[in-house]
Amino acid sequence: MNEDDKKAHQLTVSNLSKDFGDVEVLGNVTFGFRSGESIAITGPSGSGKSTLLHIIGTLEKPTKGHVEINGTNPFNLSEPEVAQYRNSVIGFVFQDHHLLPQYSVLENVLIPTLAFKPDPDATKQAQELIKRVGLIDRMSHRPGELSGGERQRAAIARALINRPSILLCDEPTGNLDSVTSKKIADLLFEIHKSESNILIVVTHNLELASRFQYNLRLVDGVCTIETEYSHTNS
């Protein structure tokens, strides 16, 4: 990655609240992060971790508050603009990988490039990414023919194809055994280091959470940044 690519990214969340009817899931959450920082969001079930992740990912709108990514508030944009914004700025990795079973690994990785005008070099980039995640031999295979870890690698490759500013992962190792979980976590950190994006991961796994720079803990919708680890991911 050259220097131009490593431009700074900034995520600012201020006074963010989210209600579902009478139930307040998030209340006045405020934080800010920059490129190269990694954040683990932890907390008990129902504490609003995924909701926060989805709001940052523009999948859900907040009830109150402000989200700014690289100086832009996506919720002020129109639906097509939000879509384009999400496509270029955000990368998602889900617990259940959500790979499309009818497509091969390569095709799955290429999917985000199809949302807007396809890049002619996309296939080449996708192949490089797949090589990076260690699936080059499985490129033509369908998700049904891959192991859980391989699927998640494919999902990571897909999330990175548009080189997003923010990589959002929702329980990326939740369905994996400990060995595979560690490998996936290593991969995530390796890519985060090279891409220098903002990595935000929702997890229940405290061991995994301990590897992040920041631990953003949510309890009853209230956010506290409990720990800032001093060590860098290695």
Add this chain to the structure above:
Amino acid sequence: MHSILKTAKHYWRVHLIVALCTAVATGVLAGALIVGDSMRGSLRNITLERLGKIQHAVIADHFFSPEIIKQQNLEAAILLNGTVVAANTDARASKVNIYGVEEPFFNFWDQTSIPNLNKQVNPPFANIVINEALQKELNVQVGDAILVNFPKAAEIHPEFLLGTRDADDIIQSLRVIVSDIISTENAGRFSIHPNQSLPLNAYISRSILQKVLGQADKVNAMFTTETVPISSDSLTLSLDTLGLKIKSGENHFDLQSNQYLLEPKLSETALTVASIYSIPTIPTFTYLANAITSLEYGNDSNIVPYSTVLALPIRNKKIDRPFDQYNPEQIEENDIFLNEWTADDLGVKTGDKISITYFSVNAEEEYITRSAAFTLKGIVPIEGIAADTNIIPTFPGIHDTAGLSDWDPPFPFDYSQVRDKDEVYWDEYKATPKAFIPLSTGQNLWKNRFGELTSIRMAAAPGKAIDETQTLFESEFLKSIKPEEIGFQFLSLQEEGLQSSKGSTDFGMLFSSLSFFIIIAAATLVSSIFAIGVSQRSREIGILHAVGYKLKKIRRRFLLEGITIACIGSMFGCLLALGYAQLMIFGLKTWWLPAIGTPFIDLYVSGWSLLIGISVTLVIVIYFIRHIVKRLGNVSAAALLAGETDFDEVSRKIKSQKIKNDIDRKGSLYLGIIFGTISGYFLCTEGWGGFIFVSFFNAILYFIFRSKFLSSLMENLGPTIHHHSNRPYILQLNGKVVFIGFIIGTLAGFIGTTLVFSYDGSHVYETIKAVYNHPIVRLLVSAIAILGVGTFLFDRWLGSQRVPKRLSRLRFGLKNAAWQPMHSNSSVAIMSLACCVIVAVGVNRHDALPETEYAFVAESALPLHRNLNSPEARIDLGFNADDSALIERSFIFPFRVLPGEDVSCLNLYKPKEPQILGAPSSMRYGEPWRSLFSENPYQQRVPAIGDENSLRWILHHNPKDDFIIQDENGDSLFLQLNTIKNSLFQSQLIISETDFIKNFPSQSGYQFFLIKTPVELREQTQQVLETTLEEYGFDVTSASERLANFRAVENTYISTFQSLGGLGVLIGTLGIGLVLFRNIIERRGQLATLRAFGFRMQLLFKMLLLESCFILTVGMLIGIAAGIVAIISSQGHLPSFPWVSLTITLLLIFVFGIISNCIAVSVALRSPLLSTLKSE
């Protein structure tokens, strides 16, 4: 039940659609059956209306005295066919039923007021009452004059030498005044022949017709309202009824016929009766010689013109004076006796050669002059039998004339030949024979189909006086004659009419078949909707399961719920059925009118049809519901509680690999063994040729079984055993195991056949070959093969894992179809099957006017006795020189006609007695006519030609079997059928003219004509023929139009099928929309993922629509290709393609498919997608 209703209320949307679809299926099926009820009911109604209270009838081909039938409550009538011309406008109507009746005849109908038959409107002209149908044809009013033409009651057959054939002699014209016009209901609809078309009826006072016809007090039909049939026993025959008379002599009596010749059946019976009672007989044959000539040198110029020659059995028995001096054994075949007057006139002596010249009439009704040479055996005095004019039957136009020059014979007569001495002989001896020859010789020369005797002279039986003998003979002779043998028909009109009103075509079944797609589509929709409903309630099922409900109970609950909804839908369907039937009836009266000819059909509803409609629909719908409910067991409670909705997917997960392998292996082995056994049998019986042929066939079947097509259909239409590979087990064939089974089977088949069967089974091979060569089989095999290959390739494409060089949105959208390959395959299979059927049926539509070998088909109401190809005959028939020259440019093939019922698809009644045509020998050199003229004297059966469709579908007769009709004597006549297709002759059966006149000798003249005319002269020729032969009711129709009329029925059925089939497919596309909807619901996670990666809703919509349209297009293209290939394979070529109608139908299906897909995608995308991404 309460909980079911509560649930039904909660899920009312789904249940409403299920109920509606069930109602549609019930409505369509019951409605189609009601169309059948309505057709039968309407035909029955016409029958009842046309016959009124008439139950039975006696109809004869000749006139008889009504008094011969000893039965009460009979009404006599004269039935004639003729033509009618309006005097003022020259408007003409042919094929008019002319009824000679009296006022009581109209009492057969309750609501008919008695029309004015007798109170003269414009004396001295007689009255005529006509029905509205005829009035519309003629455009006449009460008081207008019309000219009625009908056949004269000729005693002598027009085709016999002494018969008359000129129009004036055979057609009776009567000028009458219209005194009343009756509606075309009740008596106005009367006809003894069933037909849905309105008859053209005219009623004239019976007594007037009797007078005009010269048949005082005689009729040719009797009707009764009694339910007891008129028995032939109740008919008292008399000699007069039989057209016979006895001339009594001093010690003999002569049996003679009013028709000059004694009918063969009657003369044969008379001789048999005489023989039984030892009555001595002298059968004779009197003929008219044009000339008796001496062949001796010197007096060969001597000619005696126009003389009577008597053939009598002088070689067989001793005849009284003057032949008693000759020993019969010494009389040779070609010996002749002349009376003294003739011998003197010719100047001949015993031993001289004598020639007799006479006319005969050939098959074309032309007079042919023939001669026969004799040796003068003796010269006899004019005494005894040689002087007895009683033995000579009456020569019409000759007998009673004052002199030879007053003769007015029907044949060409050269008055210049008549000498004074001939007049002197006539004055003294009248028709006394001048020459005598042996009977056998006379019969050889002159016998014809009308008879071979003119008189039978009988003497007193031993021990009886001549009077007693005559009485005995008369009585026994009349007892020996059956009325049916002499042209009497005893008809149970009401019963037979009601029987035939059941129709030749079951419109109920026809419309049920035509509505097949709608019913299946509606049932499939029920299945899809119910499946969606069950999917929506997966959590409910999981909870029930989790709290301890047994699976059986849950299934029963859902099944009961489904049955309740289906029953409610079916009840509502009854109302729809009435509406659908009304719509179909409206269609038959308007858009599809050619299928029934006239818009006579009304709505008749049978409870049975509703019951059958409800029952069959419920069985189908409940079967589908049960299939859905059964799948509930494949899902674990945990999966259900987790919201799992794809039962197939879950079921695939839980099926064990072991079961799958077992099923596959066993199925493959069994199939291989079956294939092998069949091939082994053919290897044994037919050798390698048969083996290769059958193995090839087996290979095709194997690939069809392996193809996705059948599995897709099975998936959608029937229960399947799933396993994780998502294929029905029967198609998961293992090629290796099939091959092993095939080897085992081949060996077993070969050895088994060798050991067990020792006969030559080559006929089996031939049968299979014939079956394969059958167009329908080829059509089916080709269609299935293309559909199979098409769906197989589609499935391959769905499963392909080729890495693309570049992923485009198009490929991405299309490849989405691979998400649920079974769903996509099902949709493609159903759509392709439907389009294949629509194309294959639609291609058979013939929109273009067909080309025919002949320019015209003509029919005449009255028989024509002259050869229209002969210039002389044309002049006689009234053609002027120019017109005759015009007709000369055409060639006319005349056919004889035995009246009967129309057996084409234009007749909706069930015909029993087809019209028979006698094809002229001039057609013998062309195909298919050649087969009619094969001469085989040992052949008992009569070769005949019939249209295959008419035989199969209207007469319901297998063309391979002989068709049995009755000849004129009431004996069975076996017609050996050759079939033709799509011909002009769909209304009749055809035999050769030779066979026709042999079996129906009393039928005379020609009434059906095929005409070849140069294109540029057609219009003019048609006009000239119709105008000049107006008196005969000569109707000329374009042969192409006639054929087009037949095809119109077929085309109408095809149109109906296209309309209803298209409607079914449209409903089917709704089903595909529902499948798509279900897919989208099940793929919400995927779609949410795409949204997460920046896909806009609009783009998702486009992609989903592209996917569904792709499936729709692939299905349609495969179906269209299969339909076209199937037709080419079946017919050997692609017939003229109905581009417009077929393209419109297919476009409608495509557009409707897209619309329904748009709706499905729009509705499905409304549900929130992103929530499915949350892991918590």
